Amino acid sequence: MPALTDKQKRFVAEYLVDLNATQAAIRAGYSAKTAEQQASRLLRNVQVRAAVEQGQQKTAAKLEVTKERIVEELAKIGFSNMLDYMRAGHDGDPYLDFSELTRDQAAALSEVTVEDFKDGRGEDARDVRRVKFKLHDKKGALVDLAKMLGFMVEKHEVTGKDGGPIQTETRTWREVLRQEKKG
Structure with a gap:
């Protein structure tokens, strides 16, 4: 197999x-x-394609990224559940409880927003803290998982x-x- 030219090597990098x-x-x-x-x-060239794949494998190995790790992370998102983050008070109203959040549950969170503000005016004003959270795209994670595992x-x-x-x-x-010279 012929070696890559310097320009091809640079393209791969x-x-x-x-x-x-x-x-x-x-x-x-x-x-x-x-x-x-x-x-x-270049991407159709067998040697260039092999060099790209080798580079990707080297990066994956360095970062310890494996299919199994990717599947695990997608599963954390795909099988996350709002009840892992919320509890119901005595009155039945929900409240957030992150006190026992596991690392796996935290992996499914995409955003947590905390807002502190005053509600009302004067003596009737009260301090309010609003906490909102979003989970990553559950459906997208499940679709990606299904594709990776060959279910779809x-x-x-x-x-x-x-x-x-x-x-x-x-x-x-x-x-x-000839055609390129004409055009």
Whole structure:
């Protein structure tokens, strides 16, 4: 297998930063005009693709990110329950109780907002504390979990114009270069 060129290596390094292939191509020194096409071509290159995958695996190993850890985090969100955070008072009104919150329960929280304010005026004014919280997207986490575990498979059907077959065209590099010079 031929080694990557310096420019290809730079593309791989830049692509691993933000997974934006067009911008990675530009940062790697490819022309901004043709960066999108170059990026597409580079990502189809077997050696470049292998280098990207190797880089992603190296990053995942360094961060100790595994499929199992991802599934665990999604499960914390997907199976979170509002009753883990609220209790009912003697009057039946709910109140928040974070006193025994576990690390797993905290992982499902996306936002906690605390507002202190005065309600009313003068002697009738009273101090009020309003606490609101949001959980991460439960449905989104469950869908992602189902996909990761193979319970749900997405299928995309691709057709050509008016539902017909996809038209393909085979051209040599010379023909492509000639057409680019004309256009």
